[in-house]
Amino acid sequence: MKKTNAMRILDGLKIPYEVREYEDNTDHEVAKGAAARTAEKLGLNPEQVFKTIVMRSDKKELFVFCQSADNEINLKKARTAAGCKEINPVKPEELLGLTGYVRGGCSPLGMKRQFPTFIDELATLQEKICISGGQRGIQIIINPEDLAKACNATFVDLSLS
Secondary structure, three states, rough: OOOOHHHHHHHHHHOEEEEEEEOOOOOOOOOHHHHHHHHHOOOOOOHHHHEEEEEEEEOEEEEEEEEOOOOOOEEEEEEHOOOOOOOOOOOOOHHHHHHHHOOOOOOOOOOOOOOEEEEHHHHOOOOOOEEEEEEEOOEEOHHHHHHHOOOOOOOEEEEEO
């Protein structure tokens, strides 16, 4: 398997991880539960599979959020974490130009630039979580603390509940 940027970053930091591949049908509509279907394909619990969501603030700053497949991001909590008045997901057609990744293959590791990154604190309840490996059909299984170290992320409460 060809190494992705995300894998090369973890290798460089000597952070252990596992790679899992799955059949990708390129159906990555958020409303259709793409992250939950990925969990099902990999035989993992949805609370272990984390989707990466890139958002833009009212000041045009970009932020990265990682949330479990079984949860949605509370925008009020995301605004508080980012320290802004308004925040919304970037449009799918903007994602590649901003991050170097396409929807369904967006990893919090190895973007074109390092953006402030926040991981839902529920990740810390898991021994390992699953994130995109930076390409559709490739996932990385990693300890959440190691992920936070690798992308300089902060754990915060992002859940709706």
